[in-house]
Amino acid sequence: xxxxxxxxxxxxxxxxxxxxxxxxxxxxxxxxxxxxxxxxxxxxxxxxxxxxxxxxxxxxxxxxxxxxxxxxxxxxxxxxxxxxxxxxxxxxxxxxxxxxxxxxxxxxxxxxxxxxxxxxxxxxxxx
Numbered sequence: 283x284x285x286x287x288x289x290x291x292x293x294x295x296x297x298x299x300x301x302x303x304x305x306x307x308x309x310x311x312x313x314x315x316x317x318x319x320x321x322x323x324x325x326x327x328x329x330x331x332x333x334x335x336x337x338x339x340x341x342x343x344x345x346x347x348x349x350x351x352x353x354x355x356x357x358x359x360x361x362x363x364x365x366x367x368x369x370x371x372x373x374x375x376x377x378x379x380x381x382x383x384x385x386x387x388x389x390x391x392x393x394x395x396x397x398x399x400x401x402x403x404x405x406x407x408x409x
Contacts, residue, residue, distance in 0.1 A: 286323070286393065287323065287324065288323050288324050288325055288387075288389075288391075289323050289325065289327065289385070289387050289391055289393045290321070290322045290323035290324075291319060291320065291321055291322070291323065291327065291358070291383065291385055291395035292319075292320045292322050292395075293317060293318070293319050293320075293383065293395055293396065293397045293398065294317070294318045294320075294398075295315055295316065295317040295318070295379070295397060295398070295400045296315065296316060296400055297313040297314065297315040297316075297370075297379070297400060297401065297402050298313065298314055298315075299311065299312075299313055299402075299403070299404050299405060300312040300313060300314050300369065303369070304371075306375075309373040309374070310371055310373065311371065311372050311373070311374065311375055311377075311402070311404070312369055312370070312371045313369060313370055313371075313372070313377075313402040314367060314368070314369045315367065315368060315369065315370065315379065315400070315402075316365065316366070316367045317351070317365065317366055317367075317368075317397070318363055318364075318365045319356070319358065319363060319364045319365075319383065319395070320358075320362070320363040321358035321359065321360050321361065321362055321363070322360075322361075323360060323387075324360055325360065325387045325388050325389055325391075326357060326358065326359045326360065326387065326388040327357075327358055327385045327386065327387040327388065327393075328355055328356065328357045328358070328385065328386050329350060329351060329355055329356050329358070329364070329383045329384075329385055329395075330349065330350065330355055330384050330385065330386055331347065331348065331349050331350065331383070331384040332346070332347065332348055332349075332350070332351055332381065332382075332383050332384070333345070333346070333347050333381045333382050333383075333384070334346040334347075334370075334379060334380075334381040334397070335379070335380055335381050336370050336372060336377065336378075336379050336402075337377055337378050337379075338372040338373050338374040338376075338377040339374035339375070339376045339377060340373070340374060342372075342373065344370075344372075346381075351366055351368070351383075352366045352367075352368060354366075370402065372402060375403065375404040376401070376402065376403045376404070377401075377402040377403075378399050378400065378401060378402060379397075379399070379400055379402060380396075380397055380398060380399040380400070381397040382394040382395060382396050382397055383395040383397065
């Protein structure tokens with residue numbers, strides 16, 4: 283979340299294991315994740331790009347950068363939210379994801395919206 287009350291974007295995310303797309307023998311664990319991006323600030327803002335850091339249990343990092351999310355660059359008025367789902371693949375049954383969205387507000391201010399860390403884990407793997 284941005285720490286400026288004018289430019290405040292709140293991000294929540296959670297993931298679920300997708301067994302039908304995974305191949306445990308080949309160390310390929312696929313997780314679907316859903317993200318909700320909410321503009322809780324006082325000015326409209328557009329998500330222009332993303333930066334993800336995906337870490338598996340062996341501390342191997344994957345970084346993903348790109349324009350928008352799922353082919354969109356959503357514009358969020360104050361109080362509006364945008365929700366989308368995507369997926370990630372790692373080589374271990376447990377990992378984490380975090381990152382940031384690069385935003386541009388209607389007043390021209392550029393800022394980052396933090397994506398807090400969330401777990402990637404097979405059911406019953408973590409307590």
